[in-house]
Amino acid sequence: QQSKVDGQIRSYYFSRLYGTPAIxxxxxFALGGILNVRTAPFLGGLGLGVSFFTANSLGTHGADLATVxxxxxxLNPAINALGQAYVQFQQxxxxxxxxxxxxxxxxxxxxxxxxxxxxxxGLYLDVTPVRNLHFYGVRVFRWKSRTSSDYYKDNLYYQTGYDGDPLYGGLATIPNTEPQANGTLAFxxxxxxxxxxxxxxxxxxxxxANMFYGDASYTLKTSSGFSPFIGAQYVREWLGNNAFSQFNAPLLGYNGSVDSTAYGIQVGLNFPGGNLSWAYNAISPHAGSVGDGSIISPYTVGYAFDPLYTTSMTRGLVELGPGDAWKVKATYNAFGKAVLIMAAFARYHTYLHGSGNDTYLxxxxxxxxxxxxxxxxDRVEVNNGGQYLAPNNRSFIYNRVMLTYQF
Structure with a gap:
């Protein structure tokens, strides 16, 4: 009775409008989902879990793959994968x-x-000696990207097709002829x-890269429901003899040692039904370094899924390189939480890609x-300026219609 079976059915339709004949x-379109099965605990806390992942384009890719x-x-018509298969011990x-x-x-x-x-x-450890205090340990050997059906020793800096991996969405720079990645250790x-x-x-x-990351936040909770909050974050990276320099694979046109420094602040207000915030991030340029001081992020670059406050739906300073950015974001639950509305505007000033802005709904x-x-x-973002997504500083519009049923 304590075993669990749950999952999701997903139907997504994405469209990219570049506004230029050059692209x-x-x-x-894809239909698919996730099925999770977790056993009841046995032998004092042992348990097993498996997840089956599937996605199918249902023949909608067509003959011209350049338009997909x-x-x-x-680009494959289907993905079927055993996404999770683990044993765990939990107390x-x-x-x-x-x-x-x-x-x-x-x-x-x-x-x-x-x-x-x-x-x-890999291995994951979470120790909680006292309430709300956690110590984590992670050792990853391989990973499976969002478009892969198996696990590989690569990351988002490797090119599509490396070792047969249909990897899409990264910021490729490592040649396919170079050795495999060795994974990650984290505490x-x-x-x-x-x-x-x-x-x-x-x-x-x-x-x-070696990375230190820290963040802290404080919310002043009040009886009125209006609660101001503030946050700060800091990133420091370093590594002399790195893969980019070893393989002569410059990032954003610059090579050398890994040397990156970034920080951010965020202030905002929680109010009944939503919140409003303003955030700022900056990455300092470093001469003679990989990406001129860019943050090296093997599992988020190109995915725009890093923790920096100003990252937008399609890009952020991790993808654009050194510079600074600010972002205003509002969230509101309407009609008894039947509708969730989010809107944001981000402005980027970068050394390598000029200036641009993102408008999000x-x-x-x-x-x-x-x-x-x-x-x-329905998620839509309009990007203006910058060379990262389209040439000649043209606008780029990305629309994502996402239907999900959780069971």
Whole structure:
């Protein structure tokens, strides 16, 4: 009776409008989902879990693959994968999991904004000696991207097709002839007390970068329902003999040692039904370094799924390189939480890609009654300026219609 079976059915339609004959417009449709099976605990806390992932274009790709958005599920007509297969031991104060699994940490996560999430092959540890205090340990050997059907020793800096991996959506720079990646080792800790939250992480992206990341936030909770909050974050990366320099694979035109420094601040207000915030991030340029000081993020670059406050739906400073950005964001639950509305505007000033801005609107409808579990979501973002997504500073429009049913 304690075993669990659940999952999701997903139907997504994505369209990319580039506004220039030099790049054909792209779209993609897929139907699929996720089925999770978890056993009841036995032998004092042991358990098993498996997840089956599937996505199918239903023959909608057509003959001209240049007009297909490959980031939804790749260019293959179907993906069928055993996305998770793990054994775990769990008690109130400890969780140990080994195998293929979803891992969510600030710079290594599921990036679940496509048909299928990214998953990782390795070990995960979460120790909670006292309430709200966590110590984490992670060792990843391989990963499965959002468009892959198997696990590979690569990351988002490798080219599509590396070792047969149909990897899409990254920022390719490592040639397909070069050795495999060696995975990642990470340690972290988090603590929450009242309205205060803090976390700190160390990542060793083997041969790519060493990273320290920390963030802290505080929310002043009031009886009126209007609660101001503030947050700050910091990133520091370093590594002399790295994969980019070893393989003569410059990032954004610059090579050398890994040397990156970034920080951010965020202020805002929670109010009944929603919140409003303003955020700022900056990455300092470093002469003689990879990407002129860019943040090296092997599992989020190109996915725009990093924890920086100003990252938009399609890009952020991790993709654009050194510079600064600010972002205004508002969220509101309407009609008794049946509709969730999000809107944002971000402005980027970068050294390598000039200036640009992103305008974002996100509306989700949650039906009630017999349709509980269904969500209908439309996300649209308009990017202006910058050379990252389209040449000649043209606008880029990305629309994502996402239907999801959770059971």
């Amino acid at each position: 054909p417009n792209q779209n993609a 958005d490959p980031t939804l599920m790749g 109130p104060w400890i969780l140990v999991r080994a195998g293929d699994q979803i891992i969510n940490t600030p710079w290594m996560q599921s990036a679940d904004a496509r048909m299928l999430p990214a998953t990782y092959q 972290g800790s988090s603590y929450a007390l009242g309205g205060a939250k803090v976390q700190a992480w160390y990542y060793d992206f083997y041969r790519f 996100d509306i989700t409808y949650f039906p009630k009654g017999s349709l509980k579990g269904l969500s209908i979501r």
